[in-house]
Amino acid sequence: MIEPIVAGPRPQAADPLWAKAQALESAFLSEMLGHAGVGQTRESFGGGAGEAQFSSFLREKQAEALVRAGGIGLSQSIFEALKRHEAQK
Template identity: 45%
Template structure:
């Protein structure tokens, strides 16, 4: 049986089993979209109205609407969070350490 794989949406074709990690810009954009979606959900944006009866289906659609609106805002330039993270160096390249974790540096 073949293992199930979930491709990265923007992944380029490569050798079987390879995974392309997102760039810093893609990562901070995804973070900004996730942040905005969380803010929207906490504000109650897209919350189902009581007049429709509620239910799990309406809650799921409301969540998808918040996610889609957040992605659209980021695609249109966002609120500046991604740029601030990039310029602040929050996503600096981390070189793997040759020393085991917890070992004293020489």
Template identity: 50%
Template sequence: MFDPTAPTGAATAPSAPKPALRQAAQDLEAAFLAEMLKQAGLGKSQQAFGGGAGEEQFSSFLVQEQASLMAQRGGIGLAERLFAAMQKGQANG
């Protein structure tokens, strides 16, 4: 299939990677990383800032955001493996 926006003579692959599938794999890696960060103690109150209910409530958002950024920047490679497995499953199903 010819792509007019591609460089001259280039053709697109018939089964180009699906952005939604890649995003799902990245989201799964971020969720995994968030759980690992929680288990490692990230997000626990340090008592340096007074702690309290507010700090405890919002620390989970911080951990989730850090995990999402880690996954976006390559993470631990889990997203790529998940993406490949999901692509293979989609092709077989």
């Protein structure tokens, strides 16, 4: 099992700000996985255009799994910033 990088209490899953923060971290990680070459079509024995089209879905699911496992701590930072911003209103 993958342990979370950021230790400490997690916000409640019911909090809409936490869900938005996780979605943003997931989108960020998906982009980073793409730039790292995850899911790129191989030169030989590749799946063709279909593989290239659907590889983004695989990266999105991998990024979501990373976030569920604790991510890189970006969700926590975003959540705390959103909470501070909300408290200032």
